[in-house]
Amino acid sequence: MIHYIWPIALVVLANVIYNISTKSTPAGANAFLSLAVTYLIAGICAILLYLLQDGHTKLTAELSKLNWTSIALGISVVALEFGYIHVYRAGWTVNTASLVANIALACVLVFVGFFLYKESLSIRQIIGIGVCVFGLFLIK
Known part of the structure; x- marks a missing residue:
């Protein structure tokens, strides 16, 4: 482990x-x-x-x-x-910049994985992206 x-x-x-x-x-x-x-x-x-x-x-x-x-x-x-x-x-600020950058990166990489590497894209991931985007609006 x-x-x-x-x-x-x-x-x-x-x-x-x-x-x-x-x-x-x-x-x-x-x-x-x-x-x-x-x-x-x-x-x-x-x-x-x-x-x-x-x-x-x-x-x-x-x-x-x-x-x-x-x-x-x-x-x-x-x-x-x-x-x-x-x-x-x-x-x-450190607590906001890294969070925004990493959330945006994670959302983009879901689609990179799907289109470039033929990884699966589940409804849970799509909902997760939606939650992340909503969270970005709550930050500022």
């Missing part, structure tokens, strides 16, 4: 730290330079963890397994974090 729970617990903990850090980014700091430093640190951490986990594998062999997704993920993560920095600079 722990193998099922620890990844989601890590996601929640990382998101808490992420939102606190993003909201605490100085208003006068250049967002792109801040992201560059962020990704420099992230890159160093990722390389070190790669070496600790799989240091015996040839780097070129591992690189050959990658495709367009690494590029798309890199661009989307920069856009996501740039967006969040400006969400907080625009005056959104």
